[in-house]
Amino acid sequence: MTSGTGAVGAPAAAPADPLDPAEARRRERRSRWYRRDVRWSPYALVAPFFLFFAAFGLFPLLYTGWASLHQVELTAPNEMHWVGLRNFSRLLSDEFFWNALRNTFTIGVISTVPQLLIALGVAHLLHFKLRGSMFFRVAVLTPYATSVAAATLVFVLLFGRDYGMVNWALGQLGWGPVDWQNGTWTSQFAVSTIVVWRWTGYNALIYLAAMQAIPPDLYESAALDGASRWQQFRHVTVPSLRPTILFTCVVSTIGATQLFGEPLLFNGGAGATGGSDHQFQTLGLYLYEQGWVNLHLGRASAIAWTMFLILLLIGAANWLISRALRKETT
Amino acid sequence: MRIRTRKRGPVRVAALAVVAALGASLLAGCADDGGSLDSASSGSSSGGSGGGGTRTTLTVGVFGAFGLKEAGLYDAYMKLHPDIEIKQTSIERNENYYPQLLTHLGSGSGLADIQAVEVNNIAEVTATQAGRLEDLGKVKGVDKDAFLPWKWGQATTKDGRTVGLGTDIGPQGICYRKDLFAAAGLPTDRDAVGKLWAGDWQKYLAAGERYKAKAPKGTAFVDSASGVMAAITGGSATRYYDGDGKVVYKSNPAVKEAWDTATSFATHGLTAKLQQFQPSWDQGFANGTFATVSCPAWMLGYIQDKAGEAGKGKWDVAAAPKPSNWGGSFLVVPSAGKHRAQAAELAAWLTAPAQQATLFEKRGSFPSARAAYALPAVSGAQHAYFGGAPIGKIFAKAAEGTPVQILGPKDLIIAQNLADVGMLQVDQKGRSPEAGWNAAVKAIDNALDQ
Numbered sequence: 001m002t003s004g005t006g007a008v009g010a011p012a013a014a015p016a017d018p019l020d021p022a023e024a025r026r027r028e029r030r031s032r033w034y035r036r037d038v039r040w041s042p043y044a045l046v047a048p049f050f051l052f053f054a055a056f057g058l059f060p061l062l063y064t065g066w067a068s069l070h071q072v073e074l075t076a077p078n079e080m081h082w083v084g085l086r087n088f089s090r091l092l093s094d095e096f097f098w099n100a101l102r103n104t105f106t107i108g109v110i111s112t113v114p115q116l117l118i119a120l121g122v123a124h125l126l127h128f129k130l131r132g133s134m135f136f137r138v139a140v141l142t143p144y145a146t147s148v149a150a151a152t153l154v155f156v157l158l159f160g161r162d163y164g165m166v167n168w169a170l171g172q173l174g175w176g177p178v179d180w181q182n183g184t185w186t187s188q189f190a191v192s193t194i195v196v197w198r199w200t201g202y203n204a205l206i207y208l209a210a211m212q213a214i215p216p217d218l219y220e221s222a223a224l225d226g227a228s229r230w231q232q233f234r235h236v237t238v239p240s241l242r243p244t245i246l247f248t249c250v251v252s253t254i255g256a257t258q259l260f261g262e263p264l265l266f267n268g269g270a271g272a273t274g275g276s277d278h279q280f281q282t283l284g285l286y287l288y289e290q291g292w293v294n295l296h297l298g299r300a301s302a303i304a305w306t307m308f309l310i311l312l313l314i315g316a317a318n319w320l321i322s323r324a325l326r327k328e329t330t
Numbered sequence: 331m332r333i334r335t336r337k338r339g340p341v342r343v344a345a346l347a348v349v350a351a352l353g354a355s356l357l358a359g360c361a362d363d364g365g366s367l368d369s370a371s372s373g374s375s376s377g378g379s380g381g382g383g384t385r386t387t388l389t390v391g392v393f394g395a396f397g398l399k400e401a402g403l404y405d406a407y408m409k410l411h412p413d414i415e416i417k418q419t420s421i422e423r424n425e426n427y428y429p430q431l432l433t434h435l436g437s438g439s440g441l442a443d444i445q446a447v448e449v450n451n452i453a454e455v456t457a458t459q460a461g462r463l464e465d466l467g468k469v470k471g472v473d474k475d476a477f478l479p480w481k482w483g484q485a486t487t488k489d490g491r492t493v494g495l496g497t498d499i500g501p502q503g504i505c506y507r508k509d510l511f512a513a514a515g516l517p518t519d520r521d522a523v524g525k526l527w528a529g530d531w532q533k534y535l536a537a538g539e540r541y542k543a544k545a546p547k548g549t550a551f552v553d554s555a556s557g558v559m560a561a562i563t564g565g566s567a568t569r570y571y572d573g574d575g576k577v578v579y580k581s582n583p584a585v586k587e588a589w590d591t592a593t594s595f596a597t598h599g600l601t602a603k604l605q606q607f608q609p610s611w612d613q614g615f616a617n618g619t620f621a622t623v624s625c626p627a628w629m630l631g632y633i634q635d636k637a638g639e640a641g642k643g644k645w646d647v648a649a650a651p652k653p654s655n656w657g658g659s660f661l662v663v664p665s666a667g668k669h670r671a672q673a674a675e676l677a678a679w680l681t682a683p684a685q686q687a688t689l690f691e692k693r694g695s696f697p698s699a700r701a702a703y704a705l706p707a708v709s710g711a712q713h714a715y716f717g718g719a720p721i722g723k724i725f726a727k728a729a730e731g732t733p734v735q736i737l738g739p740k741d742l743i744i745a746q747n748l749a750d751v752g753m754l755q756v757d758q759k760g761r762s763p764e765a766g767w768n769a770a771v772k773a774i775d776n777a778l779d780q
Contacts, residue, residue, distance in 0.1 A: 071780055074429060075458040077436040096776055156609055163613050182758050268608035271425060271746060276754035277769070292429040294743060294777045 061308070068301035075295060087302035097303065099278055100286040103188065107263075107282060108256030111192035116248055119200045120241075123207035124233060137208070140201030152194055152265035159190045184279040187266070191280050194262045199255070203248050210244035211237060246322050253314050257307060260284030283307050387415045388673055391442030393427035396420065396659070398497075401692035403685055407676060414672065424448045435462045438666040443673035444680075447494055449658045452484050453571075454739035456494070460487045464663040464670055467492030471678040476701040480734035485660050494660030495681040496698035498689065500626030501728035502561055502654050503647045504534075505633060508717070510621040510644075514544045520719060524649040531562055531591050531651045538600040541621060550602040553620040555592045555757040556749035557606055561624035562588035563745075564735075565654030570745070571738030577778065579744055580771060589748075593763035596756045603758050605750070612636045618644070626656040627696035627725045634715045646717045649724055653731030658698060696725050703729075740778055747773045 019027070068087050070080035091097045126136055143151065158165050159180040167177040180186045214237065222232050238245075259282045263274055272289035274281025281289070283303065291300030390398065396418075398404065404416040419442060421427040428451050434440040447455050455463075466472060467486070474482055477496055485494030504527075508518040516537065517523055527533040538551035545551070552558060563569050566584035571577060579585045595601050602620040604611045614620055615636035625633065625647060633645060661677045663670055679685060686697035687707040694713075702708050703726045711722035738744075752770025755761040761769075 073780060074432045074436070075454060077433070094776070096773075153609075160610050160613070162610055162619070163617070179758070268605070268610075270605060270608065270750045273747075273750050273773075276751050276759060278751075278773075289777075293425065293746075295429070295432070296780055299780075 119203035148261035389442035397693035450742035453737035498695035500657035559592035
């Protein structure tokens with residue numbers, strides 16, 4: 001880069017008298033270097049990302065795909081037996097897989113929908129002129145900064161059957177103790193609570209940033225037209241946030257599809273079963289159980305690729321929806 | 331905006347795919363991060379020389395609070411061998427430690443010079459990884475006859491290579507609360523308590539019925555049905571595999587009997603419906619909600635931690651109905667290590683009777699070296715927290731009465747699914763024993779199918 005700027009300075013200062021051939025060649029060489037620099041430097045600068053992506057993203061992705069076509073055990077990762085698509089076809093009749101898929105979907109819905117709605121509300125509140133607004137903005141982000149492990153451990157205690165605080169509070173209201181971990185819906189609700197708690201603030205800040213980019217005159221003219229706060233929110237804020245909302249939907253959906261840490265740790269020390277009835281075993285957890293508990297790398301890889309394909313489908317659906325929405329508005 | 335997006339339609343799809351892939355891999359990375367509770371795993375492989383110039387650094391990879399370091403054994407060895415420096419890496423839970431160990435063995439890198447292996451994994455390690463491990467049977471200082479024969483046999487391959495040296499074992503007793511027993515009208519003296527159920531797990535169940543009839547409010551006889559299951563299966567020679575290495579848990583009468591007895595505890599309402607090693611189980615110790623628990627030697631320290639000051643003088647330990655074993659570990663030396671000879675020497679020293687006695691004295695891990703049982707540190711050992719119980723004698727007797735158990739590569743998976751799926755459904759969800767058994771079998775079938 002520095003050589004480039006030097007080259008720019010030199011010709012400008014040069015006198016206008018006719019050039020001797022050596023000087024011409026020198027200049028020619030310089031400007032060639034300069035052109036190359038401008039042309040290739042950006043690639044060099046972005047290269048580290050792509051190198052890391054190739055090493056830690058693309059290669060594992062492709063290798064997992066290769067492994068998914070084999071029977072491989074963690075006890076002998078180099079002995080691969082070709083089984084074709086069997087690891088995929090067996091998923092169709094694998095009730096643990098379908099159970100995990102169903103759980104992932106239900107936990108995804110009951111964690112993502114409230115999470116984004118609450119985030120929108122919180123962002124709307126934070127958008128007002130507030131005393132100590134910086135404090136509140138940092139405060140909503142703190143759950144995001146806590147580790148999953150620490151947070152989940154606390155939630156396990158909160159949702160404890162015998163000595164949990166949630167059951168204590170319910171008891172004060174006269175309701176019987178709930179065995180949160182053993183019920184299908186109760187355990188999924190509890191896991192979703194952790195997700196909602198952790199990610200709401202993060203999404204709220206994204207919404208807030210987008211809200212601050214909305215030109216104030218839109219609100220002014222809406223107010224002049226007699227729109228109430230709620231109408232302003234519905235007809236100015238939400239439409240302006242549409243791209244952001246779509247973005248958070250995509251990111252949250254990806255997160256929900258890969259939900260892993262929370263349900264794993266919600267099970268305490270009892271491994272990746274997701275409860276005695278697999279009632280909160282997500283796809284990520286089932287993948288982990290097959291790969292790192294049962295040691296079947298091939299089967300785990302097939303689950304990983306299935307998850308990836310599901311994400312691509314969701315991505316495509318999202319793209320179609322956003323295109324339809326855009327057409328609708330224009 | 332619109333024009334541009336139209337023009338770049340296909341590009342956007344591609345971009346979306348890349349973004350999805352990227353997001354997927356990134357999030358997967360984060361998730362892994364949250365999941366593993368590694369306390370400290372630098373993963374440093376066998377290193378060259380340490381700070382002291384020509385000193386050789388040996389690394390020991392363990393899981394949990396293994397005790398070797400805590401008992402001061404490394405320091406003692408370094409004092410004896412000034413040219414050796416010992417470093418330890420530890421991963422909190424075996425379920426995270428073991429897959430990593432397999433990965434490292436498979437790739438031949440990232441290994442410590444000595445690695446610990448849990449007894450539930452030793453059959454698989456011996457069967458599939460022996461080629462990547464050193465034969466420790468003929469190392470200088472290793473005395474086969476010092477070990478319990480079954481412990482020695484568990485880490486010995488069919489062609490006679492001994493790839494692991496036993497550290498501790500888990501002979502079991504029954505830990506019980508004297509105050510709760512007194513309140514329920516049961517004897518409290520440990521010999522009398524032992525006689526209550528001597529020789530038969532059904533008598534343990536009968537004692538439970540007696541306890542229940544006059545139980546102090548809010549307490550149960552035993553912590554969990556799966557704890558009873560683990561204790562009973564730990565005492566039979568054939569468990570999940572037969573001598574030919576075939577999976578036989580479905581038809582093995584010993585397993586069936588253990589299952590029936592343990593589920594009776596649940597169906598008769600004698601359990602506190604807890605799951606072991608969960609926060610709620612710890613709270614049960616702290617609040618004294620159950621009167622007995624099957625306790626291997628290594629669990630005494632755990633109970634002392636969790637029951638704390640409030641439980642002091644209330645706990646005692648009696649002999650179990652039948653001798654049985656739960657848990658224990660081995661040390662192996664990977665062939666990929668740089669200092670195999672020194673590592674083997676260290677492993678031999680760490681598992682020698684005198685050091686095992688020290689480990690028992692300091693940490694409560696019961697020796698697998700029977701030569702240690704005669705040492706005063708073991709034979710005279712009493713546990714102050716458990717009313718001065720002669721734990722050296724109680725556990726030595728259980729250890730010597732335990733039959734040689736046939737282990738199999740997937741013992742852990744079978745045991746886990748029987749306990750955490752099947753028995754837990756019966757105990758906590760009130761399912762019938764048949765429904766629980768079927769659920770466990772289904773999960774095990776799926777888990778064993780490659």
